Amino acid sequence: MxxxxxxxxxxxxxxxxxxxxxxxxxxxxxxxxxxxxxxxxxTRKTDLNLATAQELSKLPGIGIELAERIVRQRPYRKLDELISKKVLGRKQFARIKGRIRVSSVP
Incomplete structure (x- = not known):
């Protein structure tokens, strides 16, 4: 049993x-x-035209000085303007391009 x-x-x-x-x-x-x-x-993307320098500085490889340069060169119509305006180099751009976006310019 x-x-x-x-x-x-x-x-x-x-x-x-x-x-x-x-x-x-x-x-x-x-x-x-x-x-x-x-x-x-x-994983929300950071908008180049709306983000503060402090928000931009949280992106990989972007310090506060580089973030301030991004803010000074506004407005952006396309992401690759970061390269054409000589704000970022190609390697820096490649590192963050999946994390950024551009809103419509007013």
């Missing part, structure tokens, strides 16, 4: 383990989407 009870408990534990390991695809997608929502909200 003990052997049957032990066998039953092992089967129940095994089924529970399999249900945990083999999750439905929808559960995996939902978890992934929930994780991505948090990531998207924290």
């Amino acid at each position: 003990r052997q049957i009870a032990l066998l039953g408990m092992c089967m129940i534990a095994g089924i529970g383990f399999m249900a945990w390991v083999v999750r439905p695809e929808s559960a995996i997608s939902a978890t992934t989407e929930e994780n991505n929502v948090g990531v998207k909200s924290t």
